[in-house]
Amino acid sequence: xxxxxxxxxxxxxxxxxxxxxxxxxxxxxxxxxxxxxxxxxxxxxxxxxxxxxxxxxxxxxxxxxxxxxxxxxxxxxxxxxxxxxxxxxxxxxxxxxxxxxxxxxxxxxxxx
Amino acid sequence: xxxxxxxxxxxxxxxxxxxxxxxxxxxxxxxxxxxxxxxxxxxxxxxxxxxxxxxxxxxxxxxxxxxxxxxxxxxxxxxxxxxxxxxxxxxxxxxxxxxxxxxxxxxxxxxxxxx
Numbered sequence: 001x002x003x004x005x006x007x008x009x010x011x012x013x014x015x016x017x018x019x020x021x022x023x024x025x026x027x028x029x030x031x032x033x034x035x036x037x038x039x040x041x042x043x044x045x046x047x048x049x050x051x052x053x054x055x056x057x058x059x060x061x062x063x064x065x066x067x068x069x070x071x072x073x074x075x076x077x078x079x080x081x082x083x084x085x086x087x088x089x090x091x092x093x094x095x096x097x098x099x100x101x102x103x104x105x106x107x108x109x110x111x112x
Numbered sequence: 113x114x115x116x117x118x119x120x121x122x123x124x125x126x127x128x129x130x131x132x133x134x135x136x137x138x139x140x141x142x143x144x145x146x147x148x149x150x151x152x153x154x155x156x157x158x159x160x161x162x163x164x165x166x167x168x169x170x171x172x173x174x175x176x177x178x179x180x181x182x183x184x185x186x187x188x189x190x191x192x193x194x195x196x197x198x199x200x201x202x203x204x205x206x207x208x209x210x211x212x213x214x215x216x217x218x219x220x221x222x223x224x225x226x227x
Binding site for chain 1: 155217223
């Protein structure tokens with residue numbers, strides 16, 4: 001059974017700092033991995049999607065890497081801004097996009 | 113991009129009543145839709161997978177008679193919480209997967225509060 005963990009559970013950084021969020025999964029047979037952002041009481045915003053054959057994806061200040069063999073992914077956020085404050089969720093899917101399993105999330109506070 | 117609309121966004125109901133939540137794919141056909149539940153300060157947990165025109169597949173521990181799922185068309189799935197109780201209060205999120213595509217697109221969620 002796939003299990004996803006995220007470290008740290010919470011993180012506070014001053015504005016302008018770079019930061020790394022970590023995601024680990026137990027079963028390397030994934031179809032893709034996705035990073036989401038969730039604001040309090042809101043739905044999910046997809047940030048980056050990495051297919052199992054890819055090693056990284058970039059979008060603006062965000063860069064996500066995937067090491068499928070070791071079951072790890074990192075989300076790198078450059079030059080954090082207060083607007084980045086949210087919970088970041090990592091999710092992996094197996095079996096052609098089915099069976100999405102979410103991690104518990106990292107709650108980020110980017111302080112002004 | 114693909115848009116999934118979820119309605120209502122927030123609902124308050126009395127204990128014992130039933131609540132229906134709709135999930136619509138607005139610009140694509142979704143052969144498969146998924147329903148997730150998120151309790152406060154916890155992550156999303158998959159409740160059930162529904163394929164258009166067939167019965168939903170429920171995850172272990174999810175009561176299929178309590179959480180009725182209907183996926184009658186390629187653009188609409190509904191989740192009905194029957195005889196809701198306060199412990200059913202949660203954030204419910206749906207997602208939809210287009211045919212032939214290994215991606216899921218998520219709705220904005222429905223916050224259910226049962227008094």
